[in-house]
Amino acid sequence: MAAPRAGRVAIVVKGYPRLSETFIAQEIAALERRGLDALIVSLRHPTERWAHPVHAEIRAPVLYLPEYISSELRRVLRAWRAVRLWPAYRDVRALWLRDLARDPTPNRARRFFQALVLACELPEDIGHLHVHFLHTPASVTRYAAALRGLAWSASAHAKDIWTIPEWEKREKLASCDWIVTCTETNREHLAALAPAGRVERVYHGLDLDRFGPPQRGRAARDGRNTDEPVVILSVGRLVEKKGTDILLEALARLPDRLRWRFVHVGGGPLKGVLLRRARKLGISDRIVWRGAQSQGEVLKEYRSADLFALACRVARNGDRDGLPNVLVEAQSQGVACVATTVSAIPELIMHDHTGVLVAPESPDELARALEALIVDPARRRALGEAGRLRVSAEFALEANLDRLARKFGL
Numbered sequence: 001m002a003a004p005r006a007g008r009v010a011i012v013v014k015g016y017p018r019l020s021e022t023f024i025a026q027e028i029a030a031l032e033r034r035g036l037d038a039l040i041v042s043l044r045h046p047t048e049r050w051a052h053p054v055h056a057e058i059r060a061p062v063l064y065l066p067e068y069i070s071s072e073l074r075r076v077l078r079a080w081r082a083v084r085l086w087p088a089y090r091d092v093r094a095l096w097l098r099d100l101a102r103d104p105t106p107n108r109a110r111r112f113f114q115a116l117v118l119a120c121e122l123p124e125d126i127g128h129l130h131v132h133f134l135h136t137p138a139s140v141t142r143y144a145a146a147l148r149g150l151a152w153s154a155s156a157h158a159k160d161i162w163t164i165p166e167w168e169k170r171e172k173l174a175s176c177d178w179i180v181t182c183t184e185t186n187r188e189h190l191a192a193l194a195p196a197g198r199v200e201r202v203y204h205g206l207d208l209d210r211f212g213p214p215q216r217g218r219a220a221r222d223g224r225n226t227d228e229p230v231v232i233l234s235v236g237r238l239v240e241k242k243g244t245d246i247l248l249e250a251l252a253r254l255p256d257r258l259r260w261r262f263v264h265v266g267g268g269p270l271k272g273v274l275l276r277r278a279r280k281l282g283i284s285d286r287i288v289w290r291g292a293q294s295q296g297e298v299l300k301e302y303r304s305a306d307l308f309a310l311a312c313r314v315a316r317n318g319d320r321d322g323l324p325n326v327l328v329e330a331q332s333q334g335v336a337c338v339a340t341t342v343s344a345i346p347e348l349i350m351h352d353h354t355g356v357l358v359a360p361e362s363p364d365e366l367a368r369a370l371e372a373l374i375v376d377p378a379r380r381r382a383l384g385e386a387g388r389l390r391v392s393a394e395f396a397l398e399a400n401l402d403r404l405a406r407k408f409g410l
Contacts, residue, residue, distance in 0.1 A: 007126055007127030009130055010038070010039045010130070011038050011039070012129060012130070012137050012141045013133075014042070014133055014137050015044040016040055016062055017046055020237060021132075022055075025054045026054050026207055028058055028060065030207070030398070031404070032059055036408055042064050043136070048292060053296075065118055065140070066113070068110065078120070079119070083119055083147060088146055088147050089147065091146070095146065096115075099139070102168075107136060111140045111143070112143055115139075115144040116143075118144040119143075119144040126150070128150060128151055129141050129150055129151075130154065130408075132154070133155075133159075133160040134156040134169065135163065135164045137160075139172075142172060142175055151176075151177045153407065154172070155179070156190060157181070157182055157322055158186075158343075161181070161186055162320055163317055166193065173193055174194070178198055180201070180403075180407065182201070182322050182323060187201040202403050203323070203395055204328075204397075204400070205397035206328045206332055208397070211299065211329065211332050212299075218384075220377040221306055223375055228259070229259040229261040230260045230307060231305045231306045231307070232260055232306070232308075232309055232374075233263050233330070234265070234310055236266050236310065237266050238268030238269065239268050239315075240270070240313070240315040241312060241314070241319050242268075242312060243311030243340065244264070244274055245270075245273075245274060247309055247311040248278055248281060250311070250364075250366035250367040250370060251283055252282065253367035254370060254371055261287075261288065262286055262288070263287075263304075264289050265291070265293050302329060305335050307335065307374070308330040308338070309338045309339070309366070310338075310340070311366060312324065312340050312360065314342060322344050323348055328391055328395050331348070331384070331388055331390070332391045336380040336383040337354075337383070338355065338356045338357075338370060338373065340358055341357050349387070350390070353386055354383060354386045354390045355383055356383070
């Protein structure tokens with residue numbers, strides 16, 4: 001369903017800018033190049049010291065909403081005094097109270113007051129609201145759109161799909177004009193809960209011009225030379241769903257004769273736990289923890305790596321990745337990838353053709369897959385090249401962006 005619009009589009013995100021969500025910034029920049037006139041609305045202020053180069057390319061101004069009611073109480077009260085006189089206010093408040101009764105949390109209350117501020121401060125030339133993530137950002141967007149009498153749409157990704165209750169998904173899917181999601185697995189799940197034709201799959205896509213071609217002449221390391229260990233790379237936040245603990249267990253199971261070094265890029269709440277686990281496993285001296293890095297530094301890591309590994313799992317709260325962008329990035333650089341069969345990863349990696357897939361929660365199987373690739377540089381090269389060609393053919397940004405641009409009437 002195309003969405004011809006009058007006026008600008010307000011794009012609502014949870015935080016801006018964020019290194020872990022550069023796929024959103026990449027998409028906004030690409031849509032701006034096609035003529036989209038946008039306002040970015042962020043529920044949170046930035047917390048990271050790094051920014052991605054693409055953020056500097058985005059022209060859209062940013063409106064930051066109050067993160068907490070108490071932090072900007074006067075602003076919240078000013079919005080409430082104005083909005084409570086609007087014709088739609090009683091109906092939207094009743095909608096929010098129904099939601100609050102089913103989810104009686106401070107978070108639900110905060111989203112309503114953020115929506116009041118958004119509705120009050122939204123410029124008059126905004127003709128449509130689009131939100132990334134179907135959980136709390138979509139709640140703010142839904143309430144604000146109803147208050148202003150505007151249509152809204154959404155992009156659903158991963159955690160936002162799998163950690164909210166079915167009633168909430170059904171009601172938001174019924175309320176929005178259209179929704180896109182980044183994997184076929186997600187699309188099938190959401191389509192079963194939505195009116196017919198409302199959900200469409202649009203892969204994020206990778207800007208291959210920004211990443212550039214891979215460097216040729218990757219070293220043929222095979223794990224036998226102490227001075228030339230095989231470099232195994234993983235990139236991702238240190239959170240449960242990434243399965244970094246499983247990856248550490250797999251590395252500890254590798255034969256003593258193999259020479260390898262593990263490099264991890266990314267920060268997160270489990271860093272202390274994982275550092276202690278690596279020490280207990282006796283592999284700390286083989287690991288380099290890089291922490292959060294700029295896009296340029298991450299690209300260098302891809303080009304230095306012999307092998308990329310990601311042990312994604314379904315977290316205890318149901319959270320899981322959709323299709324991790326880091327796998328697409330690694331394959332664009334011709335790096336052979338080992339990953340799990342969780343969620344939509346098999347939509348990207350074709351087992352034993354463009355990479356290797358193993359079961360989640362299986363350090364033994366992962367260790368066997370890593371060992372086989374460590375000792376076989378020729379197979380790594382073949383898998384890496386096949387992965388690179390598939391990314392170029394199926395996961396390039398511009399080809400996938402065409403479908404999303406049409407949704408915005410571009």
